[in-house]
Amino acid sequence: MEGGGSNKRVVVVGGGAAGSLIARTLQFGADLVLIDPKDYYEVPWAALRCMVEPAFAQRTLIEHKDYLGNARVVTSTAVKVSEREIVTSEGRCIPYDYLVIATGHPNTFPTTRSERLKEFQESYEKIKASNSVLIVGGGPTGVELAGEIAVDFPEKQITIVHKGSRLLEFVGPKASEKALAWLTSRKVQVLFNQEISLEQLDDTQTEFVTSEGVKVRADCWFNCIGKGVGSSWLTEGILHGCLNERGQLMVDEHFRVKGKENIFAIGDITDIREMKQGYIAHKHALLAAKNLKLLLEGRSESDLHRYKQGSAIAIVSLGRKQAVAQLPFLTTIGYIPGYIKSRDLFVGKTRKELGLDPSGL
Template identity: 60%
Template structure:
């Protein structure tokens, strides 16, 4: 593991990256030979988030979508722990490290409770897969992108299984337009997925033992197992008592300027889902955030003036949601399409090959 401790890298600018998701991983990799890079992440691996649901129906897929941080960070230090606080010039971690920084990039996105080791995560996918295989009926709680993609994966790979989605909203995929929602609902129904809208399931009272779930309207659903696909909390709670507490908005997102610097800070950036940029929170946009901040760090390290920094423009609403292996629904700035074309773009490989390439890994097919 390169990088060494603080003592031997004094001449190099230190860039500390908190969060090893899409944005953090790409940024740390790009900067590792230009600065003394330290990545702080509670997991020892990077997970390609949009491959998660495919890995549940095809566990073999997960081996390429989970990458140990040390595989792509050959010249950086990785601290496998959670960041718990920030002072003016240090990040404190749960395992007692305090890491000083010249530049800090916060990329903690959403808080996932996934295992620390890659091996345990692979085993988790195996267990999920067993759960799906051994069940005749599956209940999915939540009709956002994760719930819809999981339902699509199961409906296509196991057409004989009964899949039910319970969603508290008035339509599936509320984060995109009505037209895309409607087309997706029609597709799900055509695959015999039952979709119950404007209902919820009390997650605290669920037990899989009896196989009967009651919704908020009193409807009973029998299912052999269930998966919870509701929104994950933002990864910002650790900042609430930190030096950046005043930089969080009312939704607990970090407020950033046009250069993606945290408001009022000249050497702290935020990228990915944690930012208050008014756009759909998605992986490919997190990559774009990372690209802008990589440019800006390089410029600042050279002493470039502020007005020469790269600016980030919020993206127009665009999204592709996979529907099984071959189809998908895409909301593009000019049209909403469903079927094989969006499927070709995303569903076959779920951008895993492309993401591995971005991280400099030769894609093993």
């Protein structure tokens, strides 16, 4: 068993949008450990820009140690939660007094920042060398990647193969239609209601057949299918009964896992019925941090803050200058939402929230 010290031990599992922010916020009030399979936080909504401009990733891949000067980072995957400790894939046992689960989505990214930088460079070379690109999946990742390529490499033939009947199913049909019109005006071909089986695909393949028998030729392809919830590791251990049928962790209004006094869950893994967005995951992180601080000070349950949902906004970028936005009473496309998101993809803002120079210098 690892650990020690006089402070209460807080363990945060998952160093994504929510986990990185809560860890930064709590690092001086507790003996804090962050467990993440990578040694860096990757700004998720900036990844597609990095595929057409690898140098952008210098600002979007942030080593955990750069914003966690007073915490310990364990680069590993958590595999089990027990009453008082977390077990990692190497069999390490990390004790906690308070636990925060923030494993929104699983990922298969490389462990180190330098390997991830290399991966972006390789994707860029691949796109640059190809005349045609196949994108599998028409959710936010597929649409944003198509937008980045269509703007930076307008001569490439892009095909999106999408299982559903409309793009961007996490927002309303108006936003889907606007995104489709934008893409088709840039000669992106979109095939709906069909799939490409990824199991037999390798990197050298250039001929593809969809489940509807449509043949697609492409010099390279990218898997942009959504990743699901990062909770399969919780099916063993003390939290298995706290998962709903969608694999989300059930939480109360204070972000505590239902029935557990010292375990919190924040971000996309929670069962809160709201749009799953990073800026909302940040709100969870800040409120849960406040509540944890109160508990660490020995304050009573009645002092804990309650979470109130706000109205949700979604902006999907379409290249460097435009975007489609779904606001509470309006769905719009063009340069105004593009001005808000697509220029910097909130990277400066995110870096600032982690106490870092927005410019990355």
